[in-house]
Amino acid sequence: xxxxxxxxxxxxxxxxxxxxxxxxxxxxxxxxxxxxxxxxxxxxxxxxxxxxxxxxxxxxxxxxxxxxxxxxxxxxxxxxxxxxxxxxxxxxxxxxxxxxxxxxxxxxxxxxxxxxxxxxxxxxxxxxxxxxxxxxxxxxxxxxxxxxxxxxxxxxxxxxxxxxxxxxxxxxxxxxxxxxxxxxxxxxxxxxxxxxxxxxxxxxxxxxxxxxxxxxxx
Amino acid sequence: xxxxxxxxxxxxxxxxxxxxxxxxxxxxxxxxxxxxxxxxxxxxxxxxxxxxxxxxxxxxxxxxxxxxxxxxxxxxxxxxxxxxxxxxxxxxxxxxxxxxxxxxxxxxxxxxxxxxxxxxxxxxxxxxxxxxxxxxxxxxxxxxxxxxxxxxxxxxxxxxxxxxxxxxxxxxxxxxxxxxxxxxxxxxxxxxxxxxxxxxxxxxxxxxxxxxxxxxxxxxxxxxxxxxxxxxxxxxxxxxxxx
Numbered sequence: 001x002x003x004x005x006x007x008x009x010x011x012x013x014x015x016x017x018x019x020x021x022x023x024x025x026x027x028x029x030x031x032x033x034x035x036x037x038x039x040x041x042x043x044x045x046x047x048x049x050x051x052x053x054x055x056x057x058x059x060x061x062x063x064x065x066x067x068x069x070x071x072x073x074x075x076x077x078x079x080x081x082x083x084x085x086x087x088x089x090x091x092x093x094x095x096x097x098x099x100x101x102x103x104x105x106x107x108x109x110x111x112x113x114x115x116x117x118x119x120x121x122x123x124x125x126x127x128x129x130x131x132x133x134x135x136x137x138x139x140x141x142x143x144x145x146x147x148x149x150x151x152x153x154x155x156x157x158x159x160x161x162x163x164x165x166x167x168x169x170x171x172x173x174x175x176x177x178x179x180x181x182x183x184x185x186x187x188x189x190x191x192x193x194x195x196x197x198x199x200x201x202x203x204x205x206x207x208x209x210x211x212x213x214x215x216x217x218x
Numbered sequence: 219x220x221x222x223x224x225x226x227x228x229x230x231x232x233x234x235x236x237x238x239x240x241x242x243x244x245x246x247x248x249x250x251x252x253x254x255x256x257x258x259x260x261x262x263x264x265x266x267x268x269x270x271x272x273x274x275x276x277x278x279x280x281x282x283x284x285x286x287x288x289x290x291x292x293x294x295x296x297x298x299x300x301x302x303x304x305x306x307x308x309x310x311x312x313x314x315x316x317x318x319x320x321x322x323x324x325x326x327x328x329x330x331x332x333x334x335x336x337x338x339x340x341x342x343x344x345x346x347x348x349x350x351x352x353x354x355x356x357x358x359x360x361x362x363x364x365x366x367x368x369x370x371x372x373x374x375x376x377x378x379x380x381x382x383x384x385x386x387x388x389x390x391x392x393x394x395x396x397x398x399x400x401x402x403x404x405x406x407x408x409x410x411x412x413x414x415x416x417x418x419x420x421x422x423x424x425x426x427x428x429x430x431x432x433x434x435x436x437x438x439x440x441x442x443x444x445x446x447x448x449x450x451x452x453x454x455x456x457x458x459x460x461x
Binding site: 115124125136 | 310
């Protein structure tokens with residue numbers, strides 16, 4: 001089969017796979033941002049217990065491979081509690097918990113990178129810790145966090161390919177299925193690779209633009 | 219009643235006892251300068267006065283509020299205590315004017331219009347009105363510090379604390395900041411100033427306090443402390459800095 005025959009034949013399925021990849025990544029990243037902000041705030045909290053909770057969560061996620069996390073959620077939890085879960089649901093939960101931990105670390109680092117004097121100045125004017133954090137510290141922290149956040153988006157997009165192991169019909173899984181039909185391993189993986197590459201290049205370009213603009217503002 | 223009453227203030231960082239037993243009173247309208255070698259605890263003492271450092275033991279009463287009471291609403295008390303930092307600590311993403319008006323508007327103490335009007339007056343007083351729309355990074359250190367003073371004054375404080383306000387400045391900018399402080403002192407503001415500027419302490423303060431090793435070694439009118447120091451440690455310190 002020629003390259004272009006193959007491409008035109010499998011293109012609709014590949015696009016569908018790409019759609020699932022983008023959808024699961026996007027949903028996961030939105031949920032992970034909320035989770036990350038929550039645990040990021042806990043990890044800079046003055047309460048020892050809150051910091052410990054955040055520490056445990058981040059350590060567990062960072063200390064285990066994402067494929068084990070996916071298996072645990074899709075097979076482990078469902079069999080222990082005896083219910084069925086869609087691969088897409090399990091995939092999104094896995095990506096969310098995983099990216100959430102890394103984003104929590106990014107948020108913590110960003111907040112801690114803001115000079116301590118900023119919090120002191122805000123507090124000395126009578127602002128509460130929470131108000132000072134939201135209106136003085138976070139706006140400054142976000143600027144330093146943008147490159148790391150975009151980087152995490154790219155990593156999560158790529159990690160979604162691992163979810164093919166639990167049968168989520170994302171781009172990599174579709175690639176395997178197409179190869180099962182036509183045995184064109186070499187060509188199909190090139191096409192799949194190029195599709196990931198193009199999406200990630202687009203993300204990187206956007207990220208560089210944002211960085212440039214933030215630098216101009218700062 | 220004195221504006222500030224400090225009794226038996228002790229502050230430890232871990233095992234390190236930075237303040238041993240500080241006793242101090244500051245009357246309304248009084249300008250007190252605190253001098254002493256680096257690491258003597260003078261900045262820590264100042265930071266205890268608005269609760270940025272929590273006293274290990276002892277009591278601090280500012281404006282009738284007991285800062286050292288764990289139940290005190292420290293945010294409320296701090297509204298009346300202005301603080302100026304060595305590193306200015308302006309908010310870098312806000313214009314000069316926004317820096318000044320931000321806190322009182324956020325706290326609902328003034329409308330934006332009221333705050334703007336007062337900010338214009340204060341910025342004019344510190345000679346920074348023409349830079350109202352500039353960002354902190356566009357200003358020199360001396361200009362930033364004058365804005366920081368205006369920001370603290372916008373809250374209508376009863377007491378102003380200065381933590382080595384000129385130590386981070388290039389020498390040619392020290393004067394402009396000291397002149398603003400001098401004006402403030404002459405207008406009757408209650409001020410506690412931790413400083414290395416001996417000339418300022420000598421001329422402007424009503425009382426000078428020499429702190430060393432976490433204790434008040436000597437205090438009195440500046441002409442006495444500077445010209446006739448009684449304690450040997452004060453003499454040594456002054457000899458070194460005034461040589």
